[in-house]
Amino acid sequence: MESGFISARGIGMRFGGTSTAQPVLEALDLTIAPGAFVTLLGPSGCGKSTLLKILGGLLEPTDGEVSIGGRPPSEAVDRRQIGLVPQRPALLPWKTALQNACVLRDVATGKGRSAESLRAAENALALVGLEEAAGKLPHQLSGGMAQRVSIARALAMDPEILLMDEPFGALDAITRDEMNEKLAEIWTQTGKTVVFVTHAISEAVFLSDTVHVMGADPGRLVQTLDISLPRPRTREVFDDPVFTDYTSRLRELLEPKATV
Amino acid sequence: MVTAAPGVPTREHSRPVSTTPGRLRRWYSRAWPSALLLLAVLVAWELAVALLGVSEFVVAPPSAFAAETWNSRELLLAAAWITTQEILYGFLISVAVGVGLAVVIARFSWVDRAVYPLVVLFQVVPKVALAPIFILWFGYGVTPKLLLVVVIAFFPITLNMLVGLRSIDPDLLLLMKSVGATRNQILARIQIPTSLPYLFAGMRIAITLAVIGAVVAEFAGASDGLGYLIQFASTQLDTPLMFSALILVSLLGLVLYYGMSLAEFALARRFPHITAESQ
């Protein structure tokens, strides 16, 4: 389990290579405990997606280094420890929900489609509550269903780390609340380390053990807030005064000037 | 220059895929007005030739070449069969060459840098003008015909396929990287299936070009085929035979074009995104 431990030291990132370019990330340190649910919260364009890719070894930082369980992140990729859920579902339009849920696992294992991978994908679809939609093609799925297939696709590999980039950004408020409850449930069941990106404050508080607030120009960590609400959390927690206290503190951190 | 042909689906596939019977019915209802118009033109043509007293050597009336087509049916069918074979084999080779080239260019950046500019440059050559050269090199047999068809028809296939191979969703690419996929896995599992609608758009253009290639090659030097027949008939001042052969060539092109659509429907069972928007 110790391999779920993600550590980033002195991360700096510039695109284009020129030293004159404005850095996207600068001198950023971050440690994520195994099995934790950690959220990166920040305004649009502050470098959340960039940081997430760097943490997963999908992007090489200009400065600093990342280790996962004491090893370079490329090894985590090779040992299929990383499960990515991108901002858009990015499903293959010619494959059914079930086949889509198999794709990453099949590539990761390097074998063809096996009964074992089908079973893993079926279980993953059941976990996100989509077993009845297994035979549907992406154009027959609603936005929320497609997003859940995308999550199932990552879960089917059974990775130790889930990297989720604003997975619910395009959903309406009600579906989003449902998906948040579902995700909290899955996290409790599977015990994975989750790094979750969002710019929605209540979503961050609802889901996380720890919220890292990011600032822009250059992208950096402004503050870290531990959320000590009891679990399991359900919709009722939204009305809890402790919850609203967290959300207003985070809002102030995000908009320091707008203190009314 | 690098533009997708019309009818290339976008990445959104939200529309329901229409079924084959539905499409056929719509095709019929759209074909009726054109069929009527064509009939009207033929009638007008017949009347004009009769009323204006035009010589049959200049313009044959439809009834004359209908009669001629019937009388020379064996000659015409034999010639059409030769030309059909040239077109089909040439087209199949064009698809193999076009797809192969596109895949190699997309897969190996050094091939892209070395070969692609030359392929584009080669498009400046008016390929019809190559026909006499091919005849000179390879004689009156089938080789120069196939060669001309391929030289004319492979390019739209390569170009469209290449656009398709490169239209890969950056999120999908990232997903594949996150599980350590190789370039070949990305090519086989994502890029090639994604490019199928683009490939078909290219093949539609290529099949009509293949007809032109085969006929032009026969003009330049042949002892059989519809192109040869047209030229032979013109030396004999046999205008009705010329028209019959011409119409047969056009029909051939039409049949092959719609044959492509059938192939597309067949493949759309497995890859529904192919027909999601085309036509």
Ligand SMILES: Nc1ncnc2c1ncn2[C@@H]1O[C@H](COP(=O)(O)OP(=O)(O)OP(=O)(O)O)[C@@H](O)[C@H]1O
């Ligand atoms: N490949 C790239 N090349 C150049 N600049 C990039 C690249 N990727 C990101 N950037 C820049 O880095 C900055 C941060 O981008 P990033 O996508 O990480 O932001 P984000 O916090 O995820 O934003 P959002 O919430 O809108 O998704 C932006 O200014 C963006 O223009």
Ligand SMILES: [Mg+2]
């Ligand atoms: Mg982002």
